[in-house]
């Protein structure tokens with residue numbers, strides 16, 4: 001067998017995705033090594049080349065980075081979920097600040113000063129949503145876990161250290177129920193089997209959990225016994241939803257749902273406001289940091305009570321409802337209609353009367369507002385990872401709110417959007433938050449004022 005050469009060298013930094021950059025005097029160019037910590041020295045083997053990059057894996061470490069720690073999770077290198085399990089928390093926070101800085105510095109003429117990353121306290125056992133696929137391992141045993149990086153092979157995990165422990169306990173009950181009833185996992189290769197995914201959401205404030213089970217069909221022979229077993233292990237305030245997804249797709253949830261136990265809503269409380277969350281609506285996954293992000297937006301916008309506030313990408317209305325006490329009116333725009341219905345319910349639940357939620361694409365809604373001459377004093381933009389995009393940013397320029405709070409989960413798309421907004425707005429604040437501990441992802445709040 002041909003021997004794979006190993007190169008000796010040092011990890012000198014991270015890519016923007018948190019992958020170690022390894023340099024060796026005997027290799028031209030860089031080798032990207034997942035799980036290598038800047039400062040590590042040793043031998044690396046090349047695994048594959050893709051899109052002009054060389055990817056490698058650690059063969060042997062000869063000197064350890066001072067930032068390296070013992071990972072709490074045994075499968076962190078294979079499951080691809082928490083790349084930073086082996087990095088000190090301080091270094092993780094530093095990486096996130098540097099990432100935001102490096103991305104924003106790529107924008108010509110953007111002037112800003114950057115605060116330190118706000119840590120998540122606590123930073124383990126906090127993730128309020130866990131979704132896992134079910135499948136079989138090489139020995140044919142029923143397993144659940146996370147997909148291995150770039151594959152559909154499931155890395156089984158018994159207890160995710162980042163997840164709320166109540167979610168881990170529920171997933172193990174789902175596994176038991178499937179084993180006892182002989183419910184087969186879905187196999188995408190031949191579209192056989194039933195059980196596709198289990199998703200657990202937990203409330204931080206209440207002792208409530210919501211379990212969504214995704215199967216291929218609405219009815220299957222094991223259904224009644226399987227759901228009875230699971231329901232028997234849930235608490236009084238919990239919820240069990242059956243989602244049906246018969247499509248051959250990577251999209252997890254199907255469009256059809258039935259409530260098996262409890263109600264269609266999980267309840268939680270943030271900053272003293274009550275929220276109902278249905279299974280298909282977005283909800284921030286780290287409630288500790290979500291509160292800090294919302295608080296920062298509220299404080300930095302310094303609303304007087306006279307403003308019309310646009311809450312774009314509003315989800316279930318969280319930010320808009322938190323701001324509603326200090327605004328004349330709030331208009332929330334969201335394109336998942338179930339989330340819009342949740343937002344309306346949430347406004348009612350909190351006795352908020354100056355809040356309107358519309359189900360529309362943000363670009364379309366902004367275009368209509370600009371055409372109608374609607375006056376927006378303050379805009380909150382909290383888009384998904386791909387950002388707002390040029391069209392929506394140009395419509396914001398037309399509407400010209402005096403202040404903008406941009407809440408971003410991707411410094412890359414944030415930089416692109418700020419490039420469009422920069423001629424008309426000053427940046428008053430850039431503050432990274434550790435919404436996703438032990439991963440390379442970062443949430444950033446940027447406050448802008450019209451020039």
Ligand SMILES: C[S@@+](CC[C@H](N)C(=O)[O-])C[C@H]1O[C@@H](n2cnc3c(N)ncnc32)[C@H](O)[C@@H]1O
Pocket residue numbers: 281282283284313314315316317318319333334335336339360361362363382383384409
């Ligand atoms: C990052 S979440 C923020 C939700 C909410 N602000 C919060 O803090 O919970 C982004 C939201 O934007 C919605 N969304 C994504 N693209 C959209 C678009 N083009 N128009 C309207 N809403 C969109 C998603 O469904 C999701 O609810």
